[in-house]
Amino acid sequence: MIQYIVANHKNISDGSVKYFAQIAPVTPVNLTDIASRISKTCTVTEHDVKAVLSALQEQIIFCLSDGHSVRLGDLGSFRPTLCSFSYATPEEVSASSVKFVRTRFTPGTRLTAALRPGAAGVALSRLGKSADDMPTDENE
Numbered sequence: 001m002i003q004y005i006v007a008n009h010k011n012i013s014d015g016s017v018k019y020f021a022q023i024a025p026v027t028p029v030n031l032t033d034i035a036s037r038i039s040k041t042c043t044v045t046e047h048d049v050k051a052v053l054s055a056l057q058e059q060i061i062f063c064l065s066d067g068h069s070v071r072l073g074d075l076g077s078f079r080p081t082l083c084s085f086s087y088a089t090p091e092e093v094s095a096s097s098v099k100f101v102r103t104r105f106t107p108g109t110r111l112t113a114a115l116r117p118g119a120a121g122v123a124l125s126r127l128g129k130s131a132d133d134m135p136t137d138e139n140e
Contacts, residue, residue: 001123001125002023002122002123002124002125003023003024003026003124003126003127004021004022004023004125005021005022005023005127006020006021006022006126007019007022021126024127031053031054034049034053035047035049035050035053060078064078064080065080067080073108074108074109074111075107075108075110076105076106076107076108077105077106078103078105079104079106080101080102080104081101081102081103081104082098082100082101082102083098083101083102084097084098085097085099
């Protein structure tokens, strides 16, 4: 079940406040958890699954750092993107113009369809708290 909280956003131009649903903070599922879950649904051991997932992780990082996008079937694809300073002429642009490299994930059609509200297995539940009630780095 996907839990959400109510958050607000103030419009700077007119001062009005709008409310919207926002994913509630949850504990992430890590590589070991995924390996354990997979091993329970097939004949491969948890350690073998973890080894393969670790190797997949390394290869994705290697391919992205080499400038390649990585397509993972129906799951989706990862691609590197750049954030750069802008200049008046093309000659001024160089490798030092790049502020940082990011990774973007684009979900595949199967993943997108699987997470659509109303899809089989997708349930939403409002958590009793609002975004204002959630802990932040400042008050933890």
